[in-house]
C-alpha cells in the first residue's frame with residue numbers, strides 16, 4: 001500500500017524535516033479537540049446550572065396555622081406570607097386564606113393596614129381585604145385556598161385546592177371557615 | 181427660586197400633563213403637515229436643530245441634572261447604579277437626534293435651493309462590507325466590552341440578594357430598558373402588554389421597509405421629504421417608548437404611584453384609583469342594572485368598540501383624506517399601516533382613559549383571560 005504523502009506546510013522531499021509528522025499531528029489534534037470540548041462542555045454546564053435557582057421555595061402545600069382564637073376579628077394576618085405565601089383574613093363571620101400571588105403578573109403585594117388594602121409594588125394593582133381587585137391592571141381577584149378544621153381543632157390551609165371568585169367558587173363552603 | 185422650579189417640574193411631571201405636553205409638542209417639533217410647519221417656524225422650533233439649539237438642549241439637561249444631584253430625593257434615583265444608563269441617555273438621545281435633524285435641515289435648505297444633498301460630495305469610491313466594515317465593528321465591539329467590564333467592576337454591578345418570593349421590593353422596577361414595557365403593563369392585560377404588543381413592535385419595525393417603499397431620502401438626510409414617516413416614528417419612539425422609560429424611572433414610586441422627580445417617596449401617599457370596566461359603566465352606571473350572566477352579552481359594547489376602532493377610521497380615511505395615498509399603495513399595504521398605526525395609537529388612548537375616567541378594560545373577560 002502506498003504511503004500517504006501529504007504533510008503540512010513543508011516540502012516533503014526535505015530530509016531534515018523537523019515538522020510534525022502525521023502521527024504527531026493527529027495526537028496534537030486530539031489533545032486540542034479534547035481541550036476544546038472540555039472547555040465548551042464546562043461552559044455549557046455552567047450555563048445550564050445558571051438556569052436553576054439557588055434558592056428553592058417549596059413549602060408544604062397543606063399546613064396548620066393555629067386555633068381560631070389566634071386570629072383577631074377584622075385583621076389580616078401576615079405571619080404566613082413569608083413561609084407559605086398566604087394571608088389569613090379573619091372577618092366577622094369567619095376566616096379565609098388568600099393567595100399572595102398578584103393575579104396580574106405574579107408579584108407579591110403588600111398589606112397596607114392604614115389603607116385597608118393589598119397593594120402590588122409592580123404595576124400598582126390594589127385588592128380589598130376580601131381579595132377583590134379594585135385598582136390597577138389586575139384582571140381578577142386574588143385566589144383563595146381551602147380551609148378546614150383538623151381533628152385537634154387547629155385550622156388547616158390546603159393550597160392544592162384553590163377557589164376563584166370570577167368562577168363563582170367563593171360560594172363553595174370549603175373556601176372559608178365559619179367561626180362564631 | 182429653585183424650589184419653585186422643582187415644584188413646577190413635579191407638577192408637570194404628572195403624566196396627564198407631561199404626556200399631553202409631549203403629544204402637543206411632537207407635531208410642532210417634527211411638523212408632519214404644512215399647517216404645523218407654519219407654527220414650527222413661527223415659534224422657532226426649527227432653531228432647536230441649529231447650533232444654538234444644541235447649546236440650549238445641553239444646558240437644559242445639565243441644569244436639570246444639577247438640580248437633581250443637589251436634591252435629596254432626586255439624587256437617590258439619579259445615583260442608583262441601575263439608572264446610570266438613563267442619565268447617559270439624557271445626553272445621548274438629544275445628541276443623536278440633533279445630529280440627524282441638523283443634517284436633514286441643511287439638506288432641506290440645499291434641496292429647496294435646487295442643489296444636491298450634501299452627501300453627494302462624499303467620496304465615490306466603495307469599500308466592502310467584509311472585511312472593511314466588519315473589522316471596524318469587531319474593534320468597536322471589543323472596546324465596548326472592555327468599557328462595560330471596567331464599568332461594571334467599578335460600580336460593583338448591582339446584583340441583589342437571592343430571590344425571596346416573600347420580599348418584593350417596593351416599588352419593584354424592571355431593568356431600565358424594560359420600564360416602557362412595565363408601564364404598558366399598567367394599562368393592559370399581561371397578555372397584551374407583555375406578549376402581543378412586543379410582537380407588534382418588532383413586527384411593525386420589520387415591516388417598515390416593505391410598506392414604506394418611498395425612495396426619497398435614501399442615502400441622504402432629509403426631513404421635509406419624509407416628514408410624515410419621521411413624525412410617526414418619532415412620536416412612537418419618543419412619546420411611547422423613551423417617555424415611558426422616563427416615567428418608569430423617575431415618576432413611579434412606592435406602590436407604583438406617581439411621584440414628581442423631586443418629591444419624597446411617601447409610601448402612604450393615598451391615591452384613589454378604583455377602576456371600572458366598560459361593561460360596568462354601561463350596565464351598572466348607565467342602565468342601572470346588574471351585569472348580565474352571559475359573558476358575550478355583558479361585553480358586547482366592548483367588542484363593538486374594538487371592532488369599530490379598527491374598521492371605521494381606515495375605511496373613512498381611505499375614502500376621504502387619504503384617498504390618493506390609498507390608491508397609490510394598495511389595500512394590503514394600506515391596511516397593514518392602519519392596523520399597526522391604530523394598535524400603536526391605542527396605547528395613549530388607553531392611558532388617557534385610565535387617567536381620566538379610571539377605565540380598566542374595554543373588553544373584560546377574566547374567565548377566558550381575555551381583556552383588552
Ligand code: FES
Nearest residue numbers: 102104105120123
Ligand atoms: S404583578 Fe401585581 S400589579 Fe402587575
